[in-house]
Amino acid sequence: MSNGWDLRCRTCNDTLDLGWNHDPEMVQQLIPHLPAYAALVPVIKSEMWRLDLTNNAFQTQGIAYWAAEHHTHELIAVDEYGHLADECGAHMFCQGGCKNTTHCRLAPGHDGDHSPHRPTEITGA
Incomplete structure (x- = not known):
């Protein structure tokens, strides 16, 4: 059975829709790297973003903008049923x-x- 995992900001009660299947550990491992994603926002807004940094540039953009807003907050992996990783x-x-x-x-x-x-x-x- 499928179970998608996303990233929840406990501070703002906002969720980044990742939908990473069966992998709360991978979502948790993303948290310390969010400042690096946030740092991509100026690049995304510039012409340099034509360089496709990953094979999924759209998801990278979504993570970057969300990270810019939430990377200093309390974050936790959450599944599609509301179960938190902790x-x-x-x-x-x-x-x-x-x-x-x-x-x-x-x-x-x-x-x-x-x-x-x-x-x-x-x-x-």
Whole structure:
């Protein structure tokens, strides 16, 4: 089953649509390189952009413009279902009995039962 991964800015709640299939680690590895992508924006705006720096220049442009806005913010890989890379992600049924499913939002390898709430939502911290 396909599962696309994108990049979420937790600071602005904005998402860069990458759609990289089954690869949250690759999305996470992109984060430290975003300043370099942001630095491409002046090149993209100039005539020099006629040089195709990759085999997917359109995606490079999208990453560069998004990086220019968000590279200093708190970023995390997110899949198409809203699961963040720093969450357990185990599927679970709604605790209210409505038969909807959700996923565990606790850290991977957590102790105890799964929870659809992040620890700050539970403690209020």
